[in-house]
Amino acid sequence: MTAPRTEHRSGIVVVGTGGAGLCVALAAAEHGLHVDLIDKQDHIGGMLHIANGEFSGAGTRRQREHGIDDDPQRHFDDVWRLSHGKVDRELAWLTVRRQGEIVDWLDSLGFDFSPACPGLIHGHEVYSVPRTYWGRQNGLSVIRVLHERLRPLIADGRITLRLGTEATGLITERGQVTGVRVVPSATGETIELTAAAVVLATGGYDANRELRNRFLPEHLSSVLIGCLDHATGDGLVMAEDIGAAVSSDGVFLPIMGLIPDPSRPGHAVDYREAFIELAPAYRTPYEIWVNKRGERFVPEDTQSPEQRERELLRQPDATMHIIFDRAAAEAAPKPLINNPTSGWDQDRFLSACETSPWVTRAPDLETLADRLGIDADVLARTVGGYNDAVATGTDAAFGRSVLPSRLEQGPFYAITSVAASILSRDGLRVNTDLSVLDTAGNPIPGLHAVGEILGNNVFAGDNYVGGMSVTPAMTLGRLLGERLAETISDRSRS
Ligand SMILES: Cc1cc2nc3c(=O)[nH]c(=O)nc-3n(C[C@H](O)[C@H](O)[C@H](O)COP(=O)(O)OP(=O)(O)OC[C@H]3O[C@@H](n4cnc5c(N)ncnc54)[C@H](O)[C@@H]3O)c2cc1C
Numbered sequence: 001m002t003a004p005r006t007e008h009r010s011g012i013v014v015v016g017t018g019g020a021g022l023c024v025a026l027a028a029a030e031h032g033l034h035v036d037l038i039d040k041q042d043h044i045g046g047m048l049h050i051a052n053g054e055f056s057g058a059g060t061r062r063q064r065e066h067g068i069d070d071d072p073q074r075h076f077d078d079v080w081r082l083s084h085g086k087v088d089r090e091l092a093w094l095t096v097r098r099q100g101e102i103v104d105w106l107d108s109l110g111f112d113f114s115p116a117c118p119g120l121i122h123g124h125e126v127y128s129v130p131r132t133y134w135g136r137q138n139g140l141s142v143i144r145v146l147h148e149r150l151r152p153l154i155a156d157g158r159i160t161l162r163l164g165t166e167a168t169g170l171i172t173e174r175g176q177v178t179g180v181r182v183v184p185s186a187t188g189e190t191i192e193l194t195a196a197a198v199v200l201a202t203g204g205y206d207a208n209r210e211l212r213n214r215f216l217p218e219h220l221s222s223v224l225i226g227c228l229d230h231a232t233g234d235g236l237v238m239a240e241d242i243g244a245a246v247s248s249d250g251v252f253l254p255i256m257g258l259i260p261d262p263s264r265p266g267h268a269v270d271y272r273e274a275f276i277e278l279a280p281a282y283r284t285p286y287e288i289w290v291n292k293r294g295e296r297f298v299p300e301d302t303q304s305p306e307q308r309e310r311e312l313l314r315q316p317d318a319t320m321h322i323i324f325d326r327a328a329a330e331a332a333p334k335p336l337i338n339n340p341t342s343g344w345d346q347d348r349f350l351s352a353c354e355t356s357p358w359v360t361r362a363p364d365l366e367t368l369a370d371r372l373g374i375d376a377d378v379l380a381r382t383v384g385g386y387n388d389a390v391a392t393g394t395d396a397a398f399g400r401s402v403l404p405s406r407l408e409q410g411p412f413y414a415i416t417s418v419a420a421s422i423l424s425r426d427g428l429r430v431n432t433d434l435s436v437l438d439t440a441g442n443p444i445p446g447l448h449a450v451g452e453i454l455g456n457n458v459f460a461g462d463n464y465v466g467g468m469s470v471t472p473a474m475t476l477g478r479l480l481g482e483r484l485a486e487t488i489s490d491r492s493r494s
Contacts, residue, residue: 002189004181004189004190004191004192005189005190005191005192006191006192006194007191007192007193007194008194009034009036009179009193009194009195010034010195010196011028011033011034011035011036011195011196011488012028012033012034012035012036012195012196012197012198012199012484012488013035013036013038013179013180013193013195013197013198013199014028014035014036014037014038014199014201015038015039015167015180015198015199015200015201015202015235016038016039016046016200016201016202016203016235016451016453017037017038017039017041017044017045017046017161017163017201018045018046018047018048018201018203018451018452018473019046019047019048019142019146019451019470019473019474019477020201020203020450020451020452020453020473020474020476020477021037021039021046021199021201021202021450021451021477022037022044022045022146022150022474022477023146023473023474023475023477023478023481024199024201024450024477024478024480024481024484025037025150025153025159025481026146026149026150026153026478026481027477027478027479027480027481027482027485028481028482028484028485029153029158029159029481030153030481030485031481031482031485031486031489032485032489033481033484033485033488033489034157034158034159034160035158035159035160036159036160036162036193036195037159037160037161037162038162038165038167038180038182039162039163039164039165040164040165040166040167040185040230040234041163041164041230042163042164043163044143044146044147044150044161044163045139045140045142045143045147046203046228046230047139047203047204047227047228047230047231047423047452048139048140048142048143048470049139049140049143049228050139050227050228050270050271050272051138051139051470052123052134052138052139052340053134053135053138053139053140053141053142053470054121054132054133054134054466054467054470055099055102055103055106055132055133055134055142055467055470055471055474056075056099056103056127056131056132056133056466056467056468056471057075057099057100057101057102057103057104057131057133057467057471057475058070058071058072058074058075058096058099058100058131059071059072059100060100060103060104060107060118060131060133061104061107062103062107062113062117062118062133063100063118063129063130063131066118066130068118068129068130068131069129070129070131072096072097072098072099072100074128074129075096075099075100075127075131076092076093076096076097078127078128078465079092079096079459079460079465079468080092082124082125082127082460082461082463082465083459083460083461083462083463083465084461084462084463085461086251086457086461086462086463087457087458087459087460087461088457088458088459090432091430091432091454091458091459091472091476092458092459092472094432094476094479095459095471095472095475095476098475098478098479099467099471099472099475101475102471102474102475102478103133105478106133106142106145109145109148109149110145110148111135111141111142111145112135112136112137112141112144112145113133113134113135113136114133114134114135114136117130117132117133117134118130118131118132118133119132119133119134120132121466121467122279122281122282122303122305123279123305123464124305124306124463124464124465124466125304125305125306125463125464125465126466127466131466132466132467133467138340138341139470142470142474162182162184164184164185164186165182165183165184165185166182166183166185166234167180167181167182167202167234167235167238168181168182168183168190168238169181169238169241170198170238170239170241170242170447171192171194172242175444175445176444176445176446177197177198177242177444177445177446177447178194178195178446179192179193179194179195179198180192180193180195180198180238181193196446196484196488196491197446197447197448197484197488198446198447198448199448199449199450199480199484200235200238200239200428200436200447200448200449200450200453201235201449201450201451201453201473201477202233202234202235202236202451202453203230203231203235203424203451203452203453204227204231204233204423204424204427204452204453204455205231205232205233205236205424206225206226206227206231206421206422206423206424207225207227207228207229207230207231207232208231208232208233209225209266211232211233211236211237212225212233212421212424215248215250215252215424215425215426216252216421217250217252220252220313220318220419222266222317222318222418223252223254223318223418223419223420223421224258224260224266224267224268224418224419224420224421225266225267225268225420225421226255226258226267226268226271226420226421226422227421227422227423231424231452233424235428235449235453236427236428236453239428239436239444239447239449242444242447243438243439243444244428244429244436244437244438244439244444244447245428245429245437245438245439245441246426246427246428246429247426247427247428247429247455247457248426249425249426249455249457249462251425251426251457251461251462252313252421252425253306253309253310253313253425253462253463253464254309254312254313254318254419254420254421255309255419255420255421255422256276256278256305256308256309256312256417256419256420257275257276257277257278257417258271258275258276258417258418258420259274259275259276259337259358259415259416259417260358260416260417260418262357262358268418268420269358271339271340271422272339272340272341273339274337274338274339274344274358275337275338275339276322276336276337276338276415276417277334277335277336277337277338278308279305280300280301280302280303280402281303282334283332283333283334283336283338284301284332284333284334284402284404285300285301285402286324286328286329286331286332286404286405287300287322287323287324287328287336287407288300288322288323288324288382288383288386288407289320289321289322289323290320290321290323290374290379290382291315291316291319291320291321292315292316292317292319292321292373292374293316293374293375293378294369294372294374294375294378294379294382295378295382296382296385296386296397296398297311297312297314297315297320298311298312298398299395299398299399299400299401300400300402301400301401301402305464306463306464309419312419313419317418318418318419319416319417319418319419320416320417320418321360321372321374321414321415321416321417322336322414322415322416322417323368323379323383323407323412323413323414324336324407324412324413324414325407325408325409325410325411325412325413326353326409326410326411326413327405327409328404328405328407329349329350329353329413330346330350331404331405332346332404334346335348335349336349336415337349337352337358337415353413358415358416359413359414359415360372360413360414360415360416361411361412361413361414362410362411362412362413363410363411363412364410364412365379365380365383365410365412366380368412368413368414371414372414372416383407383408385397386406386407387406387407387408389403390403390404390405390406391406423452423456423469424452424453424455424456425455425456425457426455426457427449427452427453427454427455427456427458428449428453428454428455429441430448430449430450430454431443433448433483434448434449434450434476434479434480434483435447435448436448436449448480448484450473450476450477450480451472451473451476451477452469452473454472456468456469458472459472
């Protein structure tokens with residue numbers, strides 16, 4: 001076996017080119033530091049390729065233009081409320097107080113904001129004022145604007161971009177991280193890159209079922225994987241190997257509305273292709289949701305995403321079937337299936353009802369129950385109870401107030417949906433310098449981390465909070481890049 005080749009680099013190595021890694025690299029290079037920017041994939045952007053790319057920030061130019069009175073303290077108060085006071089107070093404030101500046105920075109770079117921004121987003125519990133922003137092309141809009149900024153810095157040699165290059169381990173010397181071992185896929189050789197500091201921005205672990213399940217309650221180990229395949233927790237594992245502390249909060253909240261992919265067991269159908277539109281703010285429900293026993297479990301028109309997410313977790317295998325008949329499918333003003341580019345219309349949905357493998361169909365309710373593996377009597381009682389509620393205008397069982405029509409005439413349909421994980425809740429412990437901490441709580445010299453690798457609980461507690469993954473990744477990424485440029489140049493001057 002040949003010994004690894006060593007390359008001594010003058011600045012820092014950033015591993016990962018998602019929103020976090022790109023923002024570290026840009027800020028560090030803009031402030032005079034050389035950056036080796038590495039990604040195991042052959043393209044930049046990480047999870048932004050699939051993400052809605054919604055980000056949040058207060059006191060922005062766009063809010064002022066819309067007459068929205070807001071400031072970072074109010075944003076933080078909302079984050080605190082929505083997270084049930086469970087965020088890491090210091091780290092959450094570190095990001096929230098600068099997030100408005102990041103929104104304005106993206107604005108200054110020519111970001112293609114959707115005209116609906118700033119808006120309120122109903123996929124998660126809503127903020128008290130509109131302070132969420134997104135691009136016309138969702139996460140791709142973020143990648144585009146950051147890529148434009150990256151290009152000249154690569155051209156003049158301030159950033160060396162190494163795609164198709166996997167980081168496989170950290171190099172340490174007397175307790176200090178001095179570099180990272182990488183393997184370019186083109187050659188397969190191991191290179192030891194030594195540098196003044198290493199930044200891990202490798203994202204989450206949700207695509208690595210074994211690692212993910214280490215952090216999930218045991219009964220939820222079969223929830224679907226709803227993120228892209230690169231999220232294998234590599235940075236977390238590399239850091240843990242050299243003694244880094246990893247949180248284990250036992251928090252999980254699912255993403256709802258993802259469809260099991262029949263061709264990839266355990267995975268959801270790609271969100272960019274299809275998801276089930278559950279938020280009543282976006283689509284009035286004409287269906288009922290039942291669990292594997294055939295019982296309803298939540299008012300389908302609840303305005304609270306958190307309520308439905310927590311209720312789903314209490315159901316067997318965190319699984320639900322959405323039940324409707326042909327008349328409901330035709331009467332609903334919007335299709336039940338959608339995707340982020342609104343690539344579904346009613347005709348496409350009605351045709352999917354007849355042909356798609358995602359839809360279970362039957363001429364009558366009894367056969368549908370049979371095909372779903374549900375007790376037919378229970379399902380008949382559930383549907384009967386719902387039809388009575390429609391007739392009387394009162395849903396005594398669950399308090400649903402939107403009761404458009406009875407489900408009574410075959411053919412009947414069901415779309416099964418299983419709770420999914422899309423972003424990691426636990427991660428590396430860091431201090432407010434974004435230095436990775438060891439299990440004794442001491443910073444590991446030379447090692448920093450930012451982005452989803454920190455775990456989302458730090459910024460969202462035990463809930464989802466609008467934009468509080470993409471925005472901390474970018475905001476703290478920039479902050480870290482600036483600080484590293486400052487401290488490393490100071491060190492080299494003295
Ligand atoms: C469907 C979906 C929708 C979402 N919508 C939103 C939203 O609207 N708002 C929000 O705030 N959050 C959202 N999120 C979450 C958010 O997208 C991510 O948390 C965030 O983008 C993570 O950024 P990151 O830079 O930390 O990691 P990533 O974007 O995952 O980037 C990590 C990069 O590191 C690279 N990498 C990993 N391991 C190695 C290795 N060993 N060597 C070299 N490179 C490596 C990967 O290839 C990848 O490019 C969504 C997630 C999903 C799945």
